[in-house]
Amino acid sequence: QSVVTQSPSASGTPGQRVPISCSGSSSNIGSNYxxxxxxxxxxxxxxxIHRDDQRPSGVPDRFSGSKSGTSASxxxxxxxxxxxxxxxxxxxxxxxxxxxxxxxxxxxVL
Amino acid sequence: xQLVESGGGLVQPGGSLRxxxxxxxxxxxSYWMTWVRQAPGKGLEWVANINQDGSxxxxxxxxxxxxxxxxxxxxxxxxxxMNSLRVEDTAVYYCARDIVPDPWGQGxxxxxxx
Numbered sequence: 001q002s003v004v005t006q007s008p009s010a011s012g013t014p015g016q017r018v019p020i021s022c023s024g025s026s027s028n029i030g031s032n033y034x035x036x037x038x039x040x041x042x043x044x045x046x047x048x049i050h051r052d053d054q055r056p057s058g059v060p061d062r063f064s065g066s067k068s069g070t071s072a073s074x075x076x077x078x079x080x081x082x083x084x085x086x087x088x089x090x091x092x093x094x095x096x097x098x099x100x101x102x103x104x105x106x107x108x109v110l
Numbered sequence: 111x112q113l114v115e116s117g118g119g120l121v122q123p124g125g126s127l128r129x130x131x132x133x134x135x136x137x138x139x140s141y142w143m144t145w146v147r148q149a150p151g152k153g154l155e156w157v158a159n160i161n162q163d164g165s166x167x168x169x170x171x172x173x174x175x176x177x178x179x180x181x182x183x184x185x186x187x188x189x190x191x192m193n194s195l196r197v198e199d200t201a202v203y204y205c206a207r208d209i210v211p212d213p214w215g216q217g218x219x220x221x222x223x224x
Contacts, residue, residue: 035210037154044204044214045154056212088154092210097168099144099210101154 002027002093004102011108012079020074020105022089028100030070032092035099036063039086048087049074076107084109111135111213113205118218125195125222131188131205131215139163139183142209145190147201148217155201158190159209173199195222 004024012018024030036049047056049065052072062077072091076083089102117129131143145157158169158179167179178191188205202217 033210035212044216045211046214047212050210050212090154090210096156096170098156098159098170101146101156104153 002095002100004028004089004091004100006087006089006102006105008103009106009108011110012076013110014079014081016079018076018079018107020076020087020089020107022072022074022102024070024072024089024091024100024102026070027095028070028091028093029067029072029089031094034065034067034072035090036065036074037088037090039088041085045088079109081109083107111207113207113213113215115203115205115215115218118203118220120221120223121195122224123195123197123222126191126193127195127220129190129192129203129205129218129220131190133186133188133205133207136207138181138186141207143179143181143188144206144209144211145179145188146204146206146211146214147199147220148204149198149201152201157203160188192220195220197222 033051037045038048039045052067053065087105090099093100112134114132144159160179176194180189200222204214204217206214
């Protein structure tokens with residue numbers, strides 16, 4: 001069964017750069033685009049990055065995505081208090097015929 | 111774009127519920143649609159998706175044979191019929207546009223408990 005793994009938590013002080021990693025396999029990240037979602041407390045997830053490194057309109061350029069092989073990463077530059085949220089990576093999984101979500105990373109602003 | 115789920119509630123193990131998702135602000139019949147769930151305090155899990163005319167449907171293994179996704183393009187409605195519910199199906203259920211979910215509705219809570 002496919003699994004996409006993220007580190008459970010990450011933190012930083014305002015203004016810092018915080019990286020979030022996402023590790024998958026050849027059936028998902030290795031062969032399909034990666035997407036990143038931000039879930040603020042008590043709300044539905046919101047798309048932050050699509051097609052590995054593309055920001056939808058309205059998403060600040062403080063958020064950037066990248067991918068290499070079967071891993072991907074999201075970086076938050078110039079961390080702000082309102083960035084405190086859960087972040088999920090996702091990718092289409094060829095064996096599921098559906099998207100597989102990462103385990104999620106909770107970002108705390110110290 | 112707006113997606114509004116309804117139909118959640120408390121149900122006993124073995125029971126059934128039908129969730130609905132009302133879509134507006136886009137051409138519903140042109141998009142795949144997806145259901146995703148989130149158990150309390152847990153991460154996101156894809157549940158099912160359906161293509162534009164309802165002829166292709168896919169499910170996560172844990173719900174196969176118990177859940178059925180469907181749609182009514184004339185009414186801009188997406189459904190999830192959930193039968194033989196288990197305690198582990200307890201979650202907020204979100205509907206979302208497209209096979210890579212975006213955007214999402216606000217979710218509806220399904221609680222399976224005796």
